[in-house]
Amino acid sequence: xxxxxxxxxxxxxxxxxxxxxxxxxxxxxxxxxxxxxxxxxxxxxxxxxxxxxxxxxxxxxxxxxxxxxxxxxxxxxxxxxxxxxxxxxxxxxxxxxxxxxxxxxxxxxxxxxxxx
Amino acid sequence: xxxxxxxxxxxxxxxxxxxxxxxxxxxxxxxxxxxxxxxxxxxxxxxxxxxxxxxxxxxxxxxxxxxxxxxxxxxxxxxxxxxxxxxxxxxxxxxxxxxxxxxxxxxxx
Numbered sequence: 720x721x722x723x724x725x726x727x728x729x730x731x732x733x734x735x736x737x738x739x740x741x742x743x744x745x746x747x748x749x750x751x752x753x754x755x756x757x758x759x760x761x762x763x764x765x766x767x768x769x770x771x772x773x774x775x776x777x778x779x780x781x782x783x784x785x786x787x788x789x790x791x792x793x794x795x796x797x798x799x800x801x802x803x804x805x806x807x808x809x810x811x812x813x814x815x816x817x818x819x820x821x822x823x824x825x826x827x828x829x830x831x832x833x834x835x
Numbered sequence: 836x837x838x839x840x841x842x843x844x845x846x847x848x849x850x851x852x853x854x855x856x857x858x859x860x861x862x863x864x865x866x867x868x869x870x871x872x873x874x875x876x877x878x879x880x881x882x883x884x885x886x887x888x889x890x891x892x893x894x895x896x897x898x899x900x901x902x903x904x905x906x907x908x909x910x911x912x913x914x915x916x917x918x919x920x921x922x923x924x925x926x927x928x929x930x931x932x933x934x935x936x937x938x939x940x941x942x943x944x
Contacts, residue, residue, distance in 0.1 A: 723878070761922060761934035762879065775931055809878045823869075824932065826878025 723827035725810050731833045734800060740830045742793040742810030750815035751793040752824065753785060756807040768793060769815055800834045807831055839923045839935040846941050853910045855938050857923030860904050868899060868906045871922045873937070879922060883908070910940075918942045 723744045732738050742751065750769050754762035767775035768787040776785075782804075784796040793810055807829040813822035840858040847853045859868070867886050871879035883890055885897040885906070896909040910917055920937040 761937055764931050764933070767931060777931075807876065811878065823881045823884070824879075826880065829876070829878055831876070 723810055723812055723825050725808075725827035725830050727830060728828070729831045729833075731835065732797065732800065733835050734802070736800075737796070737798045739797065740795040740808055740810075740832075742795075742812075742827055743791055744812040744825070745791055746812065746814075746825065747790075748812035748814050748825070749790060750813045750822070751787060752811040752813075753783075753793070753795055754809040754811065754826075756809055756829070758806075762809055766795075797832075800832075802834050805833045838933075839925055841921075841923055841935060841938045843936065844939040844941070846943065847913055848943050849914055850912050853913050853917070853940060853942075855908045855910075855921055855923075855940070856905060857908070857935075858905045859923070859925045862903050862925050863927075865927045866925045867927060868897065868903075869924045869926075869932075870895070870897065870908050871924065871934075873920045873922065879934075882921075913940075913942050915942050915944060 726741045730738060752767050753765040755765055756762045764777050765779045766785045771787045771790055782799050786794040809829045810827045811824040813824045867884055869884040870882040872882050873879040883892055883895050883897045885899055887899050887903060890897045898907045918941055920939050922934050922937040924932050926932055
Protein backbone atom coordinates (compact mmCIF):
# COMPACT_ATOMS: atom_id res chain seq x y z
CA UNK A 720 0.00 0.00 0.00
CA UNK A 721 1.73 3.18 -1.19
CA UNK A 722 -1.21 5.48 -0.66
CA UNK A 723 -1.69 8.60 1.39
CA UNK A 724 -5.35 9.41 1.91
CA UNK A 725 -6.80 12.79 2.78
CA UNK A 726 -10.27 13.77 3.89
CA UNK A 727 -12.31 15.65 3.02
CA UNK A 728 -11.60 16.19 -0.68
CA UNK A 729 -13.30 19.57 -0.60
CA UNK A 730 -14.12 21.88 2.30
CA UNK A 731 -15.93 25.19 2.38
CA UNK A 732 -15.85 27.08 5.65
CA UNK A 733 -16.63 30.49 7.04
CA UNK A 734 -14.09 32.63 8.83
CA UNK A 735 -15.57 31.80 12.22
CA UNK A 736 -15.73 28.03 11.72
CA UNK A 737 -13.49 25.36 13.20
CA UNK A 738 -12.69 22.42 10.97
CA UNK A 739 -10.04 19.73 10.64
CA UNK A 740 -8.22 18.14 7.73
CA UNK A 741 -7.18 14.52 8.09
CA UNK A 742 -4.34 12.54 6.54
CA UNK A 743 -3.56 8.84 6.88
CA UNK A 744 -0.82 6.50 5.65
CA UNK A 745 -0.14 2.83 6.34
CA UNK A 746 3.32 2.56 4.82
CA UNK A 747 5.10 2.65 8.16
CA UNK A 748 6.51 6.06 7.38
CA UNK A 749 7.76 8.06 10.36
CA UNK A 750 7.81 11.53 8.77
CA UNK A 751 4.65 13.37 7.77
CA UNK A 752 4.21 16.78 6.19
CA UNK A 753 1.64 19.47 5.51
CA UNK A 754 1.99 21.67 2.43
CA UNK A 755 -0.13 24.53 1.14
CA UNK A 756 -0.47 25.11 -2.58
CA UNK A 757 -2.09 28.12 -4.22
CA UNK A 758 -3.22 27.97 -7.83
CA UNK A 759 -0.35 27.78 -10.34
CA UNK A 760 2.22 27.98 -7.53
CA UNK A 761 4.53 25.30 -6.11
CA UNK A 762 3.70 23.55 -2.84
CA UNK A 763 4.90 25.43 0.24
CA UNK A 764 5.99 23.49 3.29
CA UNK A 765 4.01 24.26 6.46
CA UNK A 766 4.85 21.58 9.04
CA UNK A 767 6.97 18.47 9.40
CA UNK A 768 6.46 15.73 11.96
CA UNK A 769 9.23 13.27 12.64
CA UNK A 770 8.45 10.27 14.84
CA UNK A 771 5.23 11.99 15.89
CA UNK A 772 7.01 15.11 17.09
CA UNK A 773 6.79 18.47 15.39
CA UNK A 774 10.22 19.11 13.91
CA UNK A 775 9.59 21.99 11.52
CA UNK A 776 7.08 24.82 11.65
CA UNK A 777 7.61 27.22 8.78
CA UNK A 778 6.33 30.23 10.72
CA UNK A 779 2.75 29.25 10.01
CA UNK A 780 0.04 31.42 11.64
CA UNK A 781 -1.50 29.95 14.76
CA UNK A 782 -4.89 29.64 13.11
CA UNK A 783 -3.38 26.45 11.63
CA UNK A 784 -2.72 23.84 14.31
CA UNK A 785 -1.17 20.49 13.39
CA UNK A 786 -1.56 17.31 15.38
CA UNK A 787 -0.03 13.86 14.99
CA UNK A 788 -2.04 11.44 17.18
CA UNK A 789 -0.01 8.43 16.05
CA UNK A 790 2.47 7.40 13.38
CA UNK A 791 -0.24 6.83 10.77
CA UNK A 792 -2.37 9.93 11.27
CA UNK A 793 -1.84 13.63 10.77
CA UNK A 794 -4.44 16.30 11.36
CA UNK A 795 -4.56 19.99 10.57
CA UNK A 796 -6.97 21.95 12.75
CA UNK A 797 -8.31 25.16 11.24
CA UNK A 798 -9.80 28.07 13.16
CA UNK A 799 -10.60 31.65 12.23
CA UNK A 800 -9.16 31.35 8.75
CA UNK A 801 -9.02 34.15 6.21
CA UNK A 802 -10.15 34.05 2.57
CA UNK A 803 -6.50 34.16 1.49
CA UNK A 804 -6.03 30.78 3.20
CA UNK A 805 -8.07 29.19 0.43
CA UNK A 806 -5.78 26.69 -1.26
CA UNK A 807 -5.04 23.02 -1.87
CA UNK A 808 -3.66 21.46 1.31
CA UNK A 809 -1.40 18.52 0.67
CA UNK A 810 -0.24 15.87 3.08
CA UNK A 811 2.85 13.76 2.45
CA UNK A 812 4.82 11.07 4.22
CA UNK A 813 8.30 9.57 3.95
CA UNK A 814 10.35 6.87 5.61
CA UNK A 815 12.68 9.18 7.54
CA UNK A 816 15.73 6.99 7.11
CA UNK A 817 19.19 8.14 8.04
CA UNK A 818 21.77 8.48 5.33
CA UNK A 819 22.71 10.76 2.51
CA UNK A 820 19.85 10.26 0.09
CA UNK A 821 16.61 12.18 0.22
CA UNK A 822 13.61 10.08 1.16
CA UNK A 823 10.86 9.95 -1.43
CA UNK A 824 7.80 11.82 -0.26
CA UNK A 825 4.44 10.26 -1.06
CA UNK A 826 1.71 12.84 -1.44
CA UNK A 827 -2.01 12.56 -0.91
CA UNK A 828 -4.53 14.02 -3.38
CA UNK A 829 -5.07 17.07 -1.21
CA UNK A 830 -8.02 18.88 0.31
CA UNK A 831 -9.36 21.84 -1.66
CA UNK A 832 -10.20 24.44 0.98
CA UNK A 833 -12.35 27.49 0.33
CA UNK A 834 -12.74 30.11 3.04
CA UNK A 835 -15.68 32.45 2.62
CA UNK B 836 19.44 25.00 0.67
CA UNK B 837 20.32 24.99 -3.03
CA UNK B 838 17.96 27.09 -5.11
CA UNK B 839 16.82 25.68 -8.43
CA UNK B 840 16.00 27.37 -11.71
CA UNK B 841 13.89 25.76 -14.42
CA UNK B 842 12.15 26.98 -17.58
CA UNK B 843 8.64 28.12 -16.76
CA UNK B 844 7.05 26.20 -19.60
CA UNK B 845 7.77 23.86 -22.51
CA UNK B 846 5.71 22.55 -25.40
CA UNK B 847 6.13 19.24 -27.18
CA UNK B 848 4.30 16.83 -29.45
CA UNK B 849 3.36 13.25 -28.78
CA UNK B 850 6.16 10.79 -29.49
CA UNK B 851 8.96 13.30 -29.02
CA UNK B 852 11.67 13.18 -26.39
CA UNK B 853 11.50 16.03 -23.88
CA UNK B 854 14.49 17.29 -21.92
CA UNK B 855 13.91 19.63 -18.98
CA UNK B 856 17.00 21.23 -17.51
CA UNK B 857 17.36 22.46 -13.95
CA UNK B 858 20.15 24.72 -12.69
CA UNK B 859 21.36 24.39 -9.12
CA UNK B 860 24.65 26.29 -8.91
CA UNK B 861 24.87 26.13 -5.12
CA UNK B 862 24.36 22.40 -4.75
CA UNK B 863 26.14 20.97 -1.72
CA UNK B 864 28.32 17.88 -1.65
CA UNK B 865 25.71 15.73 0.08
CA UNK B 866 22.69 16.99 -1.86
CA UNK B 867 20.66 14.69 -4.06
CA UNK B 868 18.59 15.82 -7.07
CA UNK B 869 14.97 14.71 -7.16
CA UNK B 870 12.22 15.29 -9.72
CA UNK B 871 8.49 15.25 -9.07
CA UNK B 872 5.54 15.39 -11.45
CA UNK B 873 2.25 17.04 -10.60
CA UNK B 874 -1.07 16.89 -12.43
CA UNK B 875 -3.76 19.52 -11.75
CA UNK B 876 -5.51 19.10 -8.40
CA UNK B 877 -3.32 16.15 -7.42
CA UNK B 878 -0.33 15.78 -5.14
CA UNK B 879 3.18 15.64 -6.64
CA UNK B 880 4.47 12.23 -7.60
CA UNK B 881 8.12 11.10 -7.38
CA UNK B 882 9.72 10.47 -10.77
CA UNK B 883 13.44 9.95 -10.28
CA UNK B 884 16.37 10.77 -8.02
CA UNK B 885 20.11 10.87 -8.61
CA UNK B 886 23.43 12.05 -7.26
CA UNK B 887 25.76 11.98 -10.27
CA UNK B 888 26.14 10.74 -13.86
CA UNK B 889 23.02 9.01 -15.14
CA UNK B 890 20.02 7.34 -13.57
CA UNK B 891 17.30 5.58 -15.53
CA UNK B 892 14.03 4.02 -14.51
CA UNK B 893 10.91 2.89 -16.35
CA UNK B 894 9.60 6.45 -16.57
CA UNK B 895 12.55 8.77 -17.19
CA UNK B 896 16.29 9.33 -17.25
CA UNK B 897 18.23 11.84 -15.21
CA UNK B 898 21.53 13.20 -16.48
CA UNK B 899 23.89 14.96 -14.06
CA UNK B 900 27.19 16.40 -15.28
CA UNK B 901 30.39 16.07 -13.29
CA UNK B 902 30.12 19.52 -11.68
CA UNK B 903 26.52 18.74 -10.60
CA UNK B 904 25.49 22.37 -11.08
CA UNK B 905 22.67 21.32 -13.36
CA UNK B 906 20.61 18.27 -14.21
CA UNK B 907 18.38 17.20 -17.09
CA UNK B 908 15.21 15.17 -16.84
CA UNK B 909 14.61 13.24 -20.04
CA UNK B 910 11.16 11.89 -20.88
CA UNK B 911 11.26 9.52 -23.86
CA UNK B 912 8.40 9.56 -26.36
CA UNK B 913 5.96 11.72 -24.41
CA UNK B 914 2.22 11.24 -24.62
CA UNK B 915 -0.69 13.55 -23.85
CA UNK B 916 -0.80 12.12 -20.33
CA UNK B 917 2.65 13.54 -19.63
CA UNK B 918 1.18 17.05 -19.64
CA UNK B 919 1.95 18.20 -16.11
CA UNK B 920 4.21 20.41 -14.00
CA UNK B 921 7.67 19.01 -13.32
CA UNK B 922 9.61 20.11 -10.25
CA UNK B 923 13.33 19.79 -9.65
CA UNK B 924 14.38 19.67 -5.97
CA UNK B 925 17.82 19.60 -4.42
CA UNK B 926 18.61 18.58 -0.87
CA UNK B 927 19.42 15.76 1.50
CA UNK B 928 17.47 13.79 4.03
CA UNK B 929 17.77 16.21 6.88
CA UNK B 930 16.61 19.13 4.79
CA UNK B 931 13.10 20.29 4.21
CA UNK B 932 12.17 20.08 0.55
CA UNK B 933 11.74 23.41 -1.20
CA UNK B 934 9.78 23.28 -4.42
CA UNK B 935 10.91 25.70 -7.11
CA UNK B 936 8.60 27.24 -9.67
CA UNK B 937 8.52 24.07 -11.76
CA UNK B 938 8.22 23.58 -15.53
CA UNK B 939 4.78 23.36 -17.07
CA UNK B 940 4.99 20.81 -19.90
CA UNK B 941 2.23 20.84 -22.51
CA UNK B 942 2.11 17.91 -24.92
CA UNK B 943 0.13 18.36 -28.13
CA UNK B 944 -1.30 15.62 -30.35
